[in-house]
Amino acid sequence: MQRVEAAQTDPEDPRKAFPRSDTAAAPVGSRSERVVIRITDLVMSYGGAEPVLAGASLKVREGEFVSLVGPSGSGKSTVLRAIAGLHAPAGGTVERFVSLEDMGFLFQDDALLPWRTAQDNVALGLRLRGKSRAEARAEADQWLSQLGLAHFGLRYPRQLSGGQRKRVALAQVLALRPKLLLMDEPFASLDAIVRHRVTQELLEWVEREKITVLLVTHDLEEAQALSDTIYLLSRGPRALIRSRYEVRIARPRDLIHVRGHPSFAPLLQRIWDDLWDEVDVDGGGA
Incomplete structure (x- = not known):
């Protein structure tokens, strides 16, 4: 907690949660x-x-x-x-x-890195959690595909519409399974x-x-x-x-x-x- x-101290045991x-x-x-x-x-x-x-x-x-x-x-x-x-x-x-690790925060303005592709933006959090580059990119592709962006993984944020950027930001958060x-x-x-x-x-x-x-x-x-x-x-x-x-x-x-x-x-x-x-x-x- x-x-x-x-x-x-709260009587509920957080170790039993979720x-x-x-x-x-x-x-x-x-x-x-x-x-x-x-x-x-x-x-x-x-x-x-x-x-x-x-x-x-x-x-x-x-x-x-x-x-x-x-x-x-x-x-x-x-x-x-x-x-x-x-x-x-x-x-x-x-x-x-x-824990903070199990929490996601989706802001009004997306927090995508402009120098990273959509795929690498989604993969970033997975890489920080120890996934290999190949694993993280493969998982990022799966999330982008689920959100209708299967063919946009190699595009940069400037090449995406507002709705597409928002979906990438959403994939970025959900990929960490908060x-x-x-x-x-x-x-x-x-x-x-x-x-x-x-x-x-x-x-x-x-x-x-x-x-x-x-x-x-x-x-x-x-x-x-x-x-x-x-x-x-x-x-x-x-x-x-x-x-x-x-x-x-x-x-x-x-x-x-x-x-x-x-x-x-x-x-x-x-x-x-x-x-x-x-x-x-x-x-x-x-």
Whole structure:
């Protein structure tokens, strides 16, 4: 277990966590109760300024897909940085029952190296984990093929479209087989059709491998279509978790058809109404 800030020992044994499974995703109501992330009374600030977060608490279970939504400036991305160990809390605790090696982070802007081909960008993490060059490249080719880029491995990032680069970045992360995936609006820059295709591919892989996911997004429909649980942060600074919503739609899901589920529109309206209450109209909104 990785713990940021002192806390009492947790009774759950992290050594028993994360059995791998190739079976289909579990239906609603049968998910593990094993905790992967527990955040308690988290306080985050930058340079001694007024805290962005002032006592936020949440938890993420094994195999759960969780989204964070809220107004701009509410600290959504800050929560991810605290979990990843990129920013130390000013107060409270962050408990992560998974090692950094088993965690992936997909950023809004891809982190591809411009002087490396798509194949070598995907292979890089595998090489750092001890794979031979031939093994890493062969595995990279498999991932690129799964994401529809079988014939693009020798192209450089500048020779790829935005959607293709995003798929390479996704292959780069998934090739390391993370047990916990953090995503900070990774598809916001893509057009609607490409965004749908890439997101659907990611969702299918997450459901098949039972990867635990924490997503930051401004898109409420995307959050609901993808998630098991949604947390709404209040307006910042000094943001808190205002509400928690359960999305009771069975998996696997199709991102188009899930919007026609009888529970989709009522829950979307509820989240929208709660978010509207938090929007600072004079300060620029969400």
